[in-house]
Amino acid sequence: MTTITKQPDPGLAAGAPRKSRKRGKPSDGFRGIGDLKVALFFIAPAMVGLILFYLVPTIRGIYLSFTEYSILGDPEWIGTRNYERIAKDPLFWNALGVTTEYVIINIVLQTALALGLAILMHRVAKSTLIRGALLMPYLMANVIAALLWFWMLDYQIGIINQIIEWTGLPRVAFFGSEQWAIPTQALINTWRHMGYTALLIFAGLQAIPNSVYEAASIDGSKAVSTFWRITLPLLRPVLVLVLVVTVIGSFQVFDTVAVTTAGGPVNATRVLQFYIYQRAFNEQDFGYGSALAVILFLILAIVAFIQMKFLRGNQSDLD
């Protein structure tokens, strides 16, 4: 991940292949074409994958969003009717609200905790074992993590509710009550992802040159103000990357919901991705599902654009 923060010297990067080319190919005429062939050969697998699994499905998805399509049979062109229906669909607006609630809780907690962890990793926990251990939850499949917490937080038999009862408090319906269902899911995913996010930020911390800190301490800066005035501003490009990636990721929350509450109670966890899945795969309304997916795609594009634009993620203050 360090490559993102540390722009390699353009002269150096371009220089290396130039040298080897001179050695390998004596004739200038064939050099270009030969390289192109080799390049295409190496690019081809990724290109095929990109076209087959991203480009074609995306274009087809956009096309399907203007049709009525039940997967069995042929799609029927209905113009923008799906989009008109979505605008009036209370479940869509509910899904948007629920998803936003999830994203906000998840991102705020995850970023704050990950930043804290990263600084601890940077300053205190130098042991690779501890740093590695922080990544453990991330190595677990989403579904497994979700089910694990689903059992531990179960109202009747969950160990956490047992402990809550021992302390004299009433049991909590973590997944069953409407006000708890989304925060619970957001917390589970925060737990799973924060180690990984911390690692990204940690990489960014290491890219900040020590000389800056030395200068700060010579000027008499305290640890707290060093953090706010030096660490955080210089970390901005990494934090933007982290935010863009995690926001996009958490807008697409699906598996945790699918294996636990499946949209319920009532509509409390009917997040956008789950609603898309429900309309498309459960109700065989693939046209409507595609239209919802296109809208989610647009939302994510706008969110990512705003983040990049206003947080100046592509510029570093180090230069």
Next chain:
Amino acid sequence: MMNKKALGAVAAAAILSLSACSGGASGAEAAKGEISYWLWDANQLPAYQQCATDFTKANPDITVKITQTGWDDYWSKLTNGMAAGTAPDVFTDHLSKYPDFLKTKQLVALDEQIAQDKVDLSQYNEGLADLWVGQDGKRYGLPKDWDTIALFYNQKMATEAGITPEQMGSLTWNPQDGGTYEKAIARLTVDKNGKRGDETGFDKNNVAVYGLGLPGSDAENAGQTQWSYLSATTGWTTTDKNPWGTRFNYDDKKLQDTIDWWASLAAKGYMPKLETTVGANAADNFGAGKAAINSNGSWMIGQYTGYKGIDVGIAPTPQGPEGKRASMFNGLADSVWAGTKKKDAAIKWVEYLGSAACQDVVASKAVVFPAISTSSDKAAEAFKAKNVDVSAFTQHVKDKTTFMLPITDNASKVSGIMKPAMDAVIAGKSPASSLTAANEQVNALFAK
């Protein structure tokens, strides 16, 4: 079949051999080879494995490969399989699902071959065979079993509460005060201090044993096991006609009164709150002694009688305001997928599944009631041999107090609308009158 244009665009890149284009089966193919068969109930798997073995013995050219997938994943897996060309040749079909398959032409009409092979449709319990005739008048399934609803109850708890088996067998119910049914439920509810639900000082927020268990709002199944046995006694029907109704009646006061009464049990502490049931298994809670009564279908007999240390009684559903009981009558069938490449062999297997030879095997395992009348009787005997009295289930058929599971188009979309609406009512968040709005949404599906 699907996707041809898009596939053409990347034909150069697609080295994959796509089996997506599922060609129709040619009738000329001989009835041999391996056919695939899907079912969802693990409890029935051994019985049908036995049938498959017997079938291959009688037809050495055909083998049957059975795959069992849990109900939750069964239908999406099946639909995706149909789209991808990998669906099974034969599969267990459900009344609430098959209209969607008919609409998209995924099923093979069986009429020709069963007429040729002289399958006797009158051998099945009354009404079961008619359910599988589509709006086009053609037959798309042969009945395999049927089920009705009854009350499973914990006999030890009933005795402690002073309720006799006779009383449990003659419960009455009405939507106003719940009749003796609610009295029994209240009596069977016990709080943490040992106070019963009908005693003063009962703490409804600290209940140890609920009188009635709750698996969920059951809206996705039209209340099959949870409230349809009550609402139907008021004369309410789910749709304007059945099968192929196009107007739903969730706006009817009779239904809404029933649901309000049912939801009130949770408010009174006689039934778990909906929020506490997420992720829980109602039957297992019954097995753990946390509920005294569970209403459920006859396919659950094995599970309920299988809990160690629980002495289970089976009582008929209560009599309604007009003195009659009611139970949804559901029947499964086996259907042949239109994309099969071994149509003749597939239909032969369906006919075997629908024959007394196989249904007697199923009967002997005492798991469900087979569709053939004589096999049903054998199943009842097999249950009796296991010391299980199933008369509460069979009584509905004898007394003709059954009504058919609603068969309509758009079933999955109806579930998608009704489930959250019903959840909100059972959770105590909205009154049952809020179902009227959901009903309008449902009816709008048919207005197109």
